Amino acid sequence: LKTSERDQDFESFFQAHAEGLRRFGIFLTGDPERGADAAQEAMARVYRKWGRIHSGDPNAYARRIVLNLVRGAHRRSLIANRYREHETSVHTQPSRSGQVDDWLEISAALRELPVIRRAVVVLRFYEDMSEQQISDLLDRPVGTVKSDLHRGLKKLRELLGEQPVKGRK
Amino acid sequence: MNTESRLRERFEAAAEQIPGGRLSFQDTLARAQRDRRRYRFAVAIAGAAVAVGIAVGITALAEPERPSPRPPVNDPTPSPDRTPSRPIEELYDDGLPEDFRAEPVLQVLDDFLAAAEASDAEALWSLMSDEARARFDDFDAFAEFAVQVNGETMGAWARVADPEIAFYGIELPGEETGIITTMFGEVTQEGQTTSSFISIPVRLDGSGNNATATVDAFTMGEFEATAVNGGNRRPLELGRLTRVGPRTSYEVATDGQPTAARIDLVYESNEPALPLLPGVPELEYTDTGAVARWGPDGVGVQGNFALVAAFVAEDGAIEVQAYPVRVGR
Numbered sequence: 001l002k003t004s005e006r007d008q009d010f011e012s013f014f015q016a017h018a019e020g021l022r023r024f025g026i027f028l029t030g031d032p033e034r035g036a037d038a039a040q041e042a043m044a045r046v047y048r049k050w051g052r053i054h055s056g057d058p059n060a061y062a063r064r065i066v067l068n069l070v071r072g073a074h075r076r077s078l079i080a081n082r083y084r085e086h087e088t089s090v091h092t093q094p095s096r097s098g099q100v101d102d103w104l105e106i107s108a109a110l111r112e113l114p115v116i117r118r119a120v121v122v123l124r125f126y127e128d129m130s131e132q133q134i135s136d137l138l139d140r141p142v143g144t145v146k147s148d149l150h151r152g153l154k155k156l157r158e159l160l161g162e163q164p165v166k167g168r169k
Numbered sequence: 170m171n172t173e174s175r176l177r178e179r180f181e182a183a184a185e186q187i188p189g190g191r192l193s194f195q196d197t198l199a200r201a202q203r204d205r206r207r208y209r210f211a212v213a214i215a216g217a218a219v220a221v222g223i224a225v226g227i228t229a230l231a232e233p234e235r236p237s238p239r240p241p242v243n244d245p246t247p248s249p250d251r252t253p254s255r256p257i258e259e260l261y262d263d264g265l266p267e268d269f270r271a272e273p274v275l276q277v278l279d280d281f282l283a284a285a286e287a288s289d290a291e292a293l294w295s296l297m298s299d300e301a302r303a304r305f306d307d308f309d310a311f312a313e314f315a316v317q318v319n320g321e322t323m324g325a326w327a328r329v330a331d332p333e334i335a336f337y338g339i340e341l342p343g344e345e346t347g348i349i350t351t352m353f354g355e356v357t358q359e360g361q362t363t364s365s366f367i368s369i370p371v372r373l374d375g376s377g378n379n380a381t382a383t384v385d386a387f388t389m390g391e392f393e394a395t396a397v398n399g400g401n402r403r404p405l406e407l408g409r410l411t412r413v414g415p416r417t418s419y420e421v422a423t424d425g426q427p428t429a430a431r432i433d434l435v436y437e438s439n440e441p442a443l444p445l446l447p448g449v450p451e452l453e454y455t456d457t458g459a460v461a462r463w464g465p466d467g468v469g470v471q472g473n474f475a476l477v478a479a480f481v482a483e484d485g486a487i488e489v490q491a492y493p494v495r496v497g498r
Contacts, residue, residue, distance in 0.1 A: 011194060018192045023184050032189040040192050044201035102179050103186035114331055125173065126180040143336030143348075146271040151331070157172060160179070 010050050017059050018043060020127075024063060027122045028070045028115065030107040038069045060137045067119050067138070109159040113152050116140075120148040121156065268376040274336065274348055277371060277382035279327075286324030290315035298372045298383035300486040314387070321359050326367055329354035339370075339487065346373040347385075347487045370487035388486040 021042060026035030042065035046058050053061050110118045119138065123129045131149070135142040277296060284292035290312040294302065305311040318324060326332070332354035339347040348371045356365050370385040482488050 007198070014192075014194050014197065018194070018197070022189075022192055023187055026187050026189075027180075027184075032187060036189055036192060040197050040200060043192065043197045047198065047201040101186060102182040103184075103188075106179055106183040114333075116333075117331075122180070125176045126184065128177070141335060141337070143269065143271065143338075144334070146269070147275065147334045147336065150271045150275060153172070153176075156176065160176075 006050055009054060010047050013046075013054070013058055014043060017062065021059075021062050021066060024122060024127070025066045025070070027107070027110060027126065028066065028118055030111045038066045041069060042066045063123075063137060064139075067115070071115050105160060109156050112159055113155055117148045117152045120145055121152040124149055269336070269338070269346075269348075269373075270378050270380070271336070272378055273373065273380045273382040274350060274371050275334070277384060278334070278350060278352070278369065281369070281384050281386065282324060282327035284324075285318045285322070286320040286327035288316065288319040288324065290318075293318065293386070296384050297387075298385050298486075300372070300484060301383075301385045301388055303484060304388055304486060323367070325356050325358045326352060326354075329356050339481065341372070341481060341487070342485060344374065346380075347371075347481070348373055349487070349489060368489045370489050372487065385487040385489075388482070388488050 018039065022036050022039040024035075025037075025039040025042075026032050029035040029038065039062075042062045045065050046053065046062050049061075050058070110121070113121065116138070120134055120140075123134045123137065124131070129137070131142055131145050134140070135145045138145070140148075281293065281296045284296065290308075293315055294308055294311055302311070305314065320327070329352070332352045334353075335351045337349045337351075339349060341347045349368060350371055351366055351368045353366045354364075355362055356367075370388070372383050372385055373380040374383075375381055
């Protein structure tokens with residue numbers, strides 16, 4: 001691809017998927033700035049490899065980068081500690097409207113899940129992906145995805161005050 | 170409206186309330202181009218380092234090879250006259266039947282570990298499969314054994330917060346399905362906290378959420394595990410395996426019993442378990458067991474792995490062994 005064609009091609013992809021990727025990053029981090037930064041870094045990496053990946057599934061590739069960036073940050077304890085302090089300052093702010101703020105509640109509940117389980121839950125319940133699609137995207141066995149969903153959903157029910165569905169354990 | 174639908178609605182509402190603006194295309198492009206310049210610089214530096222490394226390597230090769238400190242063992246290289254491999258299709262796709270649901274398995278695991286923590290022999294017995302019970306003469310014999318099971322042994326896993334659990338299936342004679350569960354987490358036993366794992370076989374009767382799950386516990390296999398390095402045939406001790414050549418293989422001898430052997434989860438202290446290799450790229454069955462291999466695509470793979478091997482014994486019980494394997498580093 002020539003540079004101009006490549007940039008045009010990538011721009012179309014960017015316009016279609018950047019906002020979804022930003023939201024995915026923010027759901028994973030619980031922090032609008034860090035989530036947007038991870039999404040932008042992922043988009044930048046997608047651009048750099050556009051020639052090789054544009055014919056595949058660059059959106060899935062970008063999501064994996066975001067997840068890896070977030071997980072990498074969690075593994076570095078120093079950053080993780082700093083992040084926790086930052087999280088506290090961000091998420092204990094009450095909603096200005098005084099109404100129930102879904103964003104604050106959902107992001108606070110998601111932070112109680114391990115990062116990978118957070119990703120599985122967001123992909124399933126926000127992005128409406130199937131278990132198989134999540135398995136493919138995260139390179140994770142379907143059985144493990146099912147386990148993540150079950151445990152993630154159970155935890156979110158507790159945290160969000162939801163009642164379990166009748167007829168299921 | 171059920172919980173999952175309500176959760177979807179709440180996610181939608183939350184997404185609309187996320188603060189901050191959209192990503193800027195121009196800023197992203199500038200970032201990509203800035204990083205690309207840095208990347209090129211890093212590649213140039215790395216290239217120079219590789220050149221130095223090659224020079225050092227050539228010098229090292231010129232030195233006489235030191236004898237291996239390891240004791241000699243039989244060459245475990247597969248001989249050409251072995252029976253043909255069983256087709257991999259005999260295992261379920263992704264190790265699981267299509268109608269598999271995690272809930273019954275997770276529930277029986279939770280109950281079983283809680284009973285182990287409480288050293289409750291009756292509860293443990295009630296959750297065990299007929300095949301597992303048959304390994305003991307009767308309940309009294311089991312109760313005598315079960316005093317060893319408590320909150321400092323297997324029961325310690327009941328206290329692990331948010332363990333990561335992986336499932337793989339193994340075919341069983343009859344209608345039941347075998348699910349090999351491997352649990353990873355930070356476990357505290359007798360005051361010591363370590364990053365560890367445990368494998369427990371579960372037997373499913375029925376399908377979906379209505380399946381009845383029982384545990385094939387305390388059926389530990391006695392099979393030998395031998396690790397061989399395919400690069401230079403030098404035998405390596407399992408548990409301290411280092412990849413030397415472009416391929417690494419692990420052989421688990423099981424005397425021809427149906428076997429499932431997987432190497433695909435990494436565990437590290439303070440890090441979550443990762444499914445690094447979703448299924449061993451090559452799994453070959455021989456008349457003595459299974460050989461799992463990876464490479465050359467997996468050349469860069471390194472870390473701590475759990476090698477989980479399971480097979481069905483003659484009495485129908487599922488026997489499982491889980492080994493720590495260190496690759497690279």
